[in-house]
Amino acid sequence: MTKYSTESSGGSSEGSSCELCGEATDSLELANVAGAKLHVCTECAPHDDAQTHSQSRSDASTTETSRRQRTAQNQAQMYDQVTGDSTHWEEGGTEYESDQLPYLVSDYGEQAESARQQAGLTVEELATELGIEKAEIMAVEQGRATRAGIGGTVIRTLESRLSVTLRQKSETSS
Secondary structure, eight states, X not given: OOOOBOSOSOOOSXXXXXXXXXXXXXXXXXXXXXXXXXXXXXXXXXXOHXXXXXXXXXTHHHHHHHHHHHHHHHHHHHHHHHHSOOHHHHSSOOOTTXXXXXXXXXTHHHHHHHHHHHTTXXXXXXXXXXXXXXXXXXXXXXXXXXXXXXXXXXHHHHHHHHTOOOBOOOTTXX
């Protein structure tokens, strides 16, 4: 079992045991592990909080970039699993600049769902009629259009078919 050092135990760092794993060794170094100062062997030295923090600060930008890449890859895989179709990624990609999601009214999801129900349509029927993925309509109705990457074309198409306002009105809206 490990013991916690107070650095005043009288023991020396030479010819002792690692205070983290208990291994007997001739070379120990002082490390701060979870707030305790311990004499540790070279195997346990990477657990030193000071080393971990300085390394994580230097790798922060690389880690953030990697995290964003993994997130994008996971979202693409989830989309492909839901739709069962990955060809959209190869067919010219998406032109985000020309199909930006407009600013939406605060309750756009509830309004879209209510208008669809008043029109007497199911999500499947509306998707088929408009040539829009069912998952896209559901994302709009659930108020997660931004996270689902819904384009402005989908919003304008729903507004037109359901006679509902989902976009905030401004001088520049079309």
